[in-house]
Amino acid sequence: MEQQAPVLEVRRVTKRFPGVLALDDISFELRPGEVHALVGENGAGKSTLIKVITGVYRPDEGQILFQGEEVSFSEPRESQEAGISTIYQEVNLIPLLSVAQNVFLGREPRGRLGLIDRDRMNREADEILKRYGIRADVTAPLRSLGLGVQQMVAIARAISVDARAVIMDEPTSSLEAREVETLFGVIRQLRQEGVGVIYVSHRLDELYEICDRVTVLRDGRVAHTGELAELSRLQLIAHMLGRELADVQKEGATGFGEEHETAEEPVLQAQGLTQHPRLREVSLTVHPGEVVGLAGLLGAGRSETAKAIFGAEPVDSGSLKVGGEEVKMGSPAAAIKAGIAFLPEDRKSEGIIPDLSVKENIVAAALPRLARAGLVSEKAQDELVEEFMQSLGIKASSPDQPVRELSGGNQQKVLLARWLCMNPKVLILDEPTRGIDVGAKAEIQKLVDDLAVKGLGVILISSELDEMTEGSDRVVALRDGAVVGLLSEDEITEGNLMELLAHGEDSGNGAKENGRDADG
């Protein structure tokens, strides 16, 4: 593969959205016959880049060249017809149609009278699947197959259109280990045929197994591009998180992170939380006054752990105790009653109720306590709202202003108020400072510190390393849905943390080479 002309080239592309520079002067090359990993944390610009390539978005500046010619796709169909196929995380096919019908959807082979030639269609579909080592009955309805095979069919469909470039966006997120092997077989076959593959995944093991080169995006820019084999895991993670390895040992200075006195008895004990295939035997304890950081890369199972503890997602097994008392799993109402509060990662879709007022949003969780016989006490409500708007410094024109009109930082404070007014014992914060301005961020970090000093147990999830290392008294590192290491007090440095995320051993099931998807 010595410097062939790239099959796909992105030249100095910039894409802006209102208030956000999503792609900032990005250049990217996909060579024929290479598997090119595209990695980056949330908001790095991976999805935007893919959407610009496939014609969902138009770049504001820059060019896209496909097979040496400048192209300008105005919709995904055009890029697909040109020879760029995209396979999305979720299967985008029609469940009730047969495998063959799905493979040829929209371009069925025609016989006499323009009717669909069913035999030829089945025969050709069978050939395509066989070529890539996919075993499936082409006449069976798609939905009768496992999710993994469905994904394979989607891939077969994508590559059977003579694609020269194939984009795979987290193709393994719903696959089992065996299916991943089949997928890798398909990818190797594609590589031999000279097809360029862009491979998006958060699973380092997979990247190192299948990819030739890597491009790391961070904050809409290319942070690194080069041969993957020349890059250690630690270096790769350092690029993703925006750290120079040399600087890693230095302490940051966000003012976040007093040491907290912690009591002996844990306030929260989660045991063996398992949720196939995303969590395996995750256990953690939180003491009063302690901030426990949940660290991990995207997709490591941090939010899933938080949601499992809060009862927002059902678990297959595991138990939870708060203050020594067993808490029913799978019910946020039960978790709230036990004294757990949860600030979700996605403020917009899971936090605020946009059209309701600041007041109504603040008291959302406290409603049962503010009401007698189902009647909301306006007085108790107004007092509570006033107290927390003041103590958290929520800036709104009035308590009746719709919460959607507030800035991100103020919305986040409204959500914090929603939980703090419950006097929780444990507060779970999932990315509490994402997408809010620097001032509000510092305020929220300060607030978390103060709360911990007063004896609140906190579980903190943050993709920002300094927030994590400085804010936490103890860190639990997750990888591929299992706990891979613990750090406490002085051990909590960015270097140690990245080391864990890169190489940490799977403590749940013993060390496994390919530490994913065990049957725990």
Next chain:
Amino acid sequence: MARGAAADKSFDVSTATSWVRGRGVYVAFVVLVIFNLIVTPNFASVVTLSTLLITVSPIILVSLGVALAIGTEGIDLSVGSVMALASAFLPLYLGYGWPVAVLVVLLVGALAGLVNGSLVAFVGVQPIIATLALLVGGRGLAQIFAGGQSLPITDPTVLWLGQGRLFGIPAPVILAAAAVLVVGFLVNRTTFGRYVVAVGGNRSASFLSGHPVRRTLLAVYVISALLAALAGIVATARLGASDPSNIGLLIELSAITAVVVGGTPLSGGRVKIMGTVMGALLIQLITNTFIANDLPFTWAQVLTAAIILVAVYLQKGRGTA
């Protein structure tokens, strides 16, 4: 603080549009009343007013329930068929006295609501499909139970519900007004009302705040069906006979129109009770205006359609604003 300035500016625009959005139905109603005062002979009379209010009462009753369903980002298409069921059952148990008959009808209504609500809340069927089933099947069932015939109502108490007056106010109007007060109270003063708008505004957030999402949905569809059953009783009593083939026919469309025109967004998250009442009055007044002036009724439908489009258009700006 450039950010603050920008927010202020957009706030002005949004207040202007939300003023129109919130009050458009009142403005339209007032305009139409003035138009009638000038054009329609004998418009300003007690008879005209009382006819308008009596005709609109069943619509208001079902609209309140539909408004709750729409507030949860759902819909209830089955209200007309529930009215038909009520009409079919009302004469069947009158032999045991009017309280038994009315109670049976309300139980039938509650059962219909439980079916709708269970499908939506527990099975996870989309509300439009869940209630469509009862819209289609309910009227058929009603005709089966009624044995395909219209039975006369002779019980004076039941007849009073449709034809009587208290202090000169028609009984259907009293019932509708009472329902408006009760539902308005539920929406504005109780935890249930908060749950309704929270579920409709952001179901995940509501669930994560510990709200009983499923129970709330179930209750909404039961209340809606109960109100529809009550509307069925009133309509039947007014007619003096059961008529499961015609009672409540297409009323779901009037109800949805009233709710949407009244400012409750189809995307849920808000319930406008007074707006809904005004919406119902507005569409009824449009019909009455055309009839009173001997205008072709088809044009009343066109005008109603135009008003729906304007109402939905005004709501469109929401969310993106």
